[in-house]
Amino acid sequence: MNEAGAEPERDQERELEALLELSRRGRLKLERLHEVLTTPGHFGTGATPSTVVYRENKLKLLRLLDESGKPREGRPPVLFVPAPVSRYFILDLLPGRSFAGYVAAAGFDVYVADFGTPSREDRFADLEYYVEGLVRRCVRTVSALTGEDQIGIVGYCLGGTLSLLYSALYPKTVRRLVLLTTSVDGDVEGGIPWVAHRMGLAGESYDNPRLVPAAEVKSWFEMLAPGSNSTIGRVSDLWDRLDDAPERLREVRTMASWVDDVVPAPGRLLAELYRKLGPGANGLMKGRATVGERAVDLTAVRMPVLSVSAEKDTIAPPEGVDAVRSIVPHAEIVRLPGGHVGIVAGRAAPALWKRTVEFLGEGRRDA
Template sequence: MLTSFNLWRQWSDRALDATFDFWKRSIALNQLVWRERPAVAQTPADVVYTENKLRLLRYRATTDRQYPTPLLLVPSIINRYYILDLKPGRSLVEYLRDKGFDVWMIDWGTPGDEDRFVTFDYHIDGYLVNCVQEVLEATGQPQLSILGYCIGGVLTTVFTALYDQYVRNLINLAAPTNFHDDGLLSLWTRKENFPVDLLIDTYGNMPAWLLQTSFKWLRPTGDLGNAWTLWERLDQPERLDDFLTLNRWVEDNVSVPGETYRKFVRDCYQDNLLVQNRLQIGGRRVDLSAIRCPLLNVTASRDHIVPPQSAAVLNDLVSSEDKTLLQLRGGHIGVVAGSQASNVLWPQLADWLAQRSR
């Protein structure tokens, strides 16, 4: 009887603990309704240049800048720039700044209906060229290092192939080169599956809500997993804040100018011109073998947006003698801004860049 009583008491205690935990988490969940959105992009910066919706940011140094070669960060055009500057301690910008680099970044802003005719070519021959010139004039340096994330890496790759005289080092983070890979996104955007002209002619721009929905379809159970993660972290304030901050970025898509999206999908995803050295920008052919500067190319093993083989092929196409393929475990976002990024990617990136920035 004593053994049975003890067993009953153990189960009773567990039930009480579970009930208490449930109500505690439920109260915390209700309180989230009144919680302010997490603060993002907190690293102090000066707006050095603006054009249309674009802002060029220069981050204020907290220590003496050790490396004369400036570093320009180019985020994707379909998400907000602050994935590279989420919050103190989870900011690639902050990390590199504190290592002594002169860090700059492009904020593409939020395109409106009036931007539907801004072209993919102008992102390179206009926006990027103008920003690079601003950086070089402000620093007095003849060249810069340029880092592109996701679609930003496509832009920086093309820019470097066309304007290699300005680029000392090229760093790509999860940036596609071969768009005919085994990924679901590549399959969905094939000509027979995706009428991009009809879409853009109808909407003008590629709407943010449609982009958001399409990326969620890549992993239909993602929201369910996020809900469980939220529930698990309700009693862990620091981890909860990390989750909410990253989730703010995930849900913060922006619309893409229609003509930019049309060409990007048609020439890259559908015709796969970049990897074939057949992409045309402003009437000039983009030849990836024209890239001769040092290259650091980072891939993520569980990347469901840019499969690692799609990004890794760039190393076989450039003429650079100094080229590094850094293959890391993780997903498209986690490798760059996840909880382990500051221990894995960021130190290796900073060490690689430091050796090539003096």
């Protein structure tokens, strides 16, 4: 065979070798994806050592411990309040990726409310149960343990709503308040109330509520961001990150595990949130919010307030979060890059952690 005839044959061989190599790499990547998906992350518990200092029904109030396993006594107390429809450990995800742990290491006596998993008997739980009941007793416990009449509160998502309502009812017990991705404007398009309204999912019976299954609650989140919040979206994200360092993959996998682990929701709580704070009613913005039979006077919120929104948040749209300036004019408004989860535990989270520590520490009395 002459040289001219051999060249096309060599080209075909090179193309075949390239295809075989591509196939081999694809197979290895699929094997790696399977390994990542089937290897549990740090999942279901917080990363920082803690002790339970109060229990009530499903609630456990955790006190974070230092490296020697002892409480950080004498330090300014801070209570983290997560959303009651998700696991608390997004606030204490992994060693080196823990918001609560970062605040504790910065010199605070940190407590985290773990609301647990609601069951059928909890379907009647409402705003009064959470605000006047659980959050109030958590604050009382922290104050009793520390001897402090006022504490810092950090509320995340719906936990921020509970924290804001509590702070309006009991302002003398709150030194500083941080609201993270907490939407206060129920008329802003986007977010869970808007989805509930558009999809006809807001008809929860107040008088005869059900326990809303976790799968249904999760579907609401997926409606808000079909790409990033769906299972397919998260697997696609993992595929794109398979060449990342193992530590980074572990973070992504653990965050995905948290997103998947939505808990059931008390039907009465959802019905009340929609009817009082959702589209149309918009109780916070219109000054008509109530907890039980008590009217909520937001002008009582005179303590320093920091409100943080996320630019790409589809669960608590930043416009609805930043609207807090209309009802708490002195609030500091900060908008950071990232989404609803990433702002708390993702790569950009340290910016939030740092600003929170600065805010909580302003004017504090060091031990």
